[in-house]
Amino acid sequence: MPLEKTWRWFGQKDQVSLADLRQMGVEGVVTALHHIPNGEVWSVEEIMKVKNQIEAHDMRWSVVESLPVSEGIKTHNDDYQRLINNYQQSVINLGKCGIDRICYNFMPVLDWVRTDLHYKLDDGGEVMFFDFPTFVAFDAFILKRPNAEKDYPADIVEKARKLADEMSEEEKELLAYNIIVVTQGFIDGVVDGSSPDYKKLFLKFIDTYKDIDAARLREHLSLFLKDVVPVAEEAGVKLCIHPDDPPFPVLGLPRIVSTQEDLEWICKQYDSIANGVTYCTGSLSVNKSNDLTAIVKSIGDRIHFTHLRNNVFLPDGCFHETGHIYGDVDMFPIMKALLEEQKRRIKEGRSDFNIPVRPDHGIKMLDDYGKSANPGYPLIGRLKGLAELSGLEMGIERMLN
Structure with missing residues (x-):
């Protein structure tokens, strides 16, 4: 059984249409309600508008990326209760609409960094x-x-x-x-x-983080999980936290989702299958202490979403992105471990055995130079990555069978 092929779509303003995705063999769409301000409730009505658009093209809304965690939740400020109530309601509403996976992050201030x-x-x-x-x-x-x-x-x-x-x-x-x-x-x-x-x-x-070190930010994440995971569990929704990008402190801000130990700690904060991880090779590989295959084997049952991409590492902690299967990250054992995890779930009888995977970022090439796109999200480069990953996956599946 192959991994579920997904694609990040940025809504009606995205130059890549849903019809394009269907032609490309995409099965699941990864998107969000970008027009709703952070901290506000995602209503059933607004969720269904997007869900119906996707399903009209014979695809499903596979993963929400992202339901943003407001800074007030991360810092646990005076507005925390209102913000957490709104987050809980958004999770409930997504569950009512049949959207069952939510990617989020807990990175202070900056979601990701490139120079x-x-x-x-x-x-x-x-x-x-x-x-x-x-x-x-x-x-x-x-x-x-x-x-x-x-x-x-x-x-x-x-x-x-x-x-x-x-x-x-x-x-x-x-x-x-x-x-x-x-x-x-x-x-x-x-x-x-x-x-x-x-x-x-x-x-x-x-x-706002001047008095918040890594230990205190961990406390805030633990509180968030204990407030939200039970709600997600009841709603039939799985949360999957995205690793830090890059996975080390920047701007004097703490990073707490950077290593295998961090991910294992997060999974233990609320022992539920609803408390999971977005497994991102691009982010995790930058921390040289991480063994990416070992991470799959350690927390595989909690991996609810996968981002696959590659990097080339340079001196002084520098790196640049590259294609999806060629670079300093060996994608073969990673793909093999993911497919083995999916087979294990099938054998175990889990109904949520299928792991959504998307080609994360991509090389701008060919006709991409004539189109506008968000940084890291060109059409042709990602489509090339999707094809390469699909070929690697097929070869490994044949080998395993």
Whole structure:
């Protein structure tokens, strides 16, 4: 039994239509109600509008990505009870509509980070790049977060200082805008660029975590799970937390979903199949301590959604994205472990045996240069990845059978 082929779709504004997805062999659509502000309730009416659109093209709404966790929940501020009540109601409403998997994250302020959104590969393709010294240059010398230099190795700070000195004011502004606004805008980020001083607003959000270290953020995540998982369980919905991207502290903010130990800890906070994980090879692989195949074998029964993509790792903690099966991440044992987990579920008699998988990000190539798309989400590059992953999967399935 193959994994369920899914695709991230950004709604009616997405240049890739639902009809296109059907032609591409997509079975499940991954999407969200992007027009509803963070912290507000997703009504049955609004959910059904999107669900009916998807089903009219003979596909299903496979996974919600994402039902955003508001900053007030992560910081457990005075608005927590209202926000958690709204989150619970959204989960209930999704369950009523037959949407049974919700991807979310618990990353403070920033959902993900890249320093170059248009890095050119030797073959002319274009991917996203994370350059650690450049990011430190942004944090310490452009954003000028107080005491930022203390959070990074001295040699990286020195490289960052030199990079900042060599940048023009226009280059500094572009770097800051890309990190704070462009990468976050299509995933309901905290700063949308409408503020005249978006960097100052961004620093204000970071400052809300000044008294929240990793241990305290873990406490807040545990409280969230204990409030929401029982509701999800009753609604027939499975929650799946997305790992940190990148999986190490940035901007002085704690990261608590970065390692196998983190994922195992999360699964133990509320012992229910409804408390699960989004298994993302792109994110988890950046932390070199992670054994990606071992993670599948450790928490496989809690993997409710899978993002597959590859990276090329460089010195100084830098990396750039690449295709889906070629790179420094060995996709063969990972795919094999996922298929074995799915077979185990079938043997166990689980009705939710099927694991949705989507090609995460992709190389901008060919006709992608004539289309607009969110960073990391070109059509042709992801379609190539879907085909490659499907071929790898078929070969492994034949071998296992």
